[in-house]
Amino acid sequence: MPDPQTAFIDMEFAGIRGTRQGMQIPIEIGIVLHEPVSDTISFFGRAFSHDVEVELWKNVTNHVGKRVDGHRRAFNLSRPGETLPDEKIRLNAEGIRRAKDAIAGAHADVRAFMQALNAKQIGTLVFFARRREMETFQRARVSTTGFVIRDLQGEIRHQYSLKEDVSLDRMSLVIGFALNGRTLSSRHFSYRIPEKFRYIIKPHKAVGDAARMLLVAQEFRHFPDDFEAGVKDHLREYEAQKNHGDDPQTG
Numbered sequence: 001m002p003d004p005q006t007a008f009i010d011m012e013f014a015g016i017r018g019t020r021q022g023m024q025i026p027i028e029i030g031i032v033l034h035e036p037v038s039d040t041i042s043f044f045g046r047a048f049s050h051d052v053e054v055e056l057w058k059n060v061t062n063h064v065g066k067r068v069d070g071h072r073r074a075f076n077l078s079r080p081g082e083t084l085p086d087e088k089i090r091l092n093a094e095g096i097r098r099a100k101d102a103i104a105g106a107h108a109d110v111r112a113f114m115q116a117l118n119a120k121q122i123g124t125l126v127f128f129a130r131r132r133e134m135e136t137f138q139r140a141r142v143s144t145t146g147f148v149i150r151d152l153q154g155e156i157r158h159q160y161s162l163k164e165d166v167s168l169d170r171m172s173l174v175i176g177f178a179l180n181g182r183t184l185s186s187r188h189f190s191y192r193i194p195e196k197f198r199y200i201i202k203p204h205k206a207v208g209d210a211a212r213m214l215l216v217a218q219e220f221r222h223f224p225d226d227f228e229a230g231v232k233d234h235l236r237e238y239e240a241q242k243n244h245g246d247d248p249q250t251g
Helices: 093-115 131-139 152-159 168-175 206-222 224-244
Strands: 005-016 024-035 040-047 053-061 067-076 079-083 122-127 148-151 183-185 190-192
Touching: 005 093, 005 131, 005 206, 024 053, 024 093, 024 206, 040 093, 040 206, 093 131, 122 152, 122 206, 148 152, 152 206, 168 206, 168 224, 183 206, 206 224
Parallel strands: 005 122, 122 148
Antiparallel strands: 005 024, 005 053, 024 040, 053 067, 067 079, 183 190
């Protein structure tokens, strides 16, 4: 029997337009499977398509990973390439019913996606801030019984007795995360990206964030001294930036 694989899992979420982010829907899921003995990886991802209008917020960060701005884009989840006009709307009863149907459909998509991975000999599920993904699995009736469940963000906070959680964007700076189109890399690791995934392996896309999580976990586990030094250097720089205000050149 092959060795159990580790699944690094990320989901992206958007707010249903007209609910002031009160109703949320998963819009994509990405998984990177890591086979520990051969140190090989494989990618799996799916974007969900439903006839519902959503608002997606993207953070803008500066050179130390501090959020300095945010951009909102509205679109129909069945036509993600078309941006809708920026206008305030409020859902009526029919709109809320359609939104609930779309959310139920996305949850069914999550369940089907995870069931398709049942044959992959997965032993561990790794998240970065696991609450939303675990809640979604529960609502989608995806059983996590029998798996080792890890929250990488929580492990890092506990390991270094940090006052607050550190974002994946900031951890990516710590490990020197880089993309060059064909490979993704950190200070000590590099993996090839299959051609069909190259256009979606980027930060804040589900498969891209799952890949960043893999590299953070690898550096955290295999090069703990370098990782700890990197975290401490980053925290010093981050605190100095926070205390002295943002550099005008970096936003």
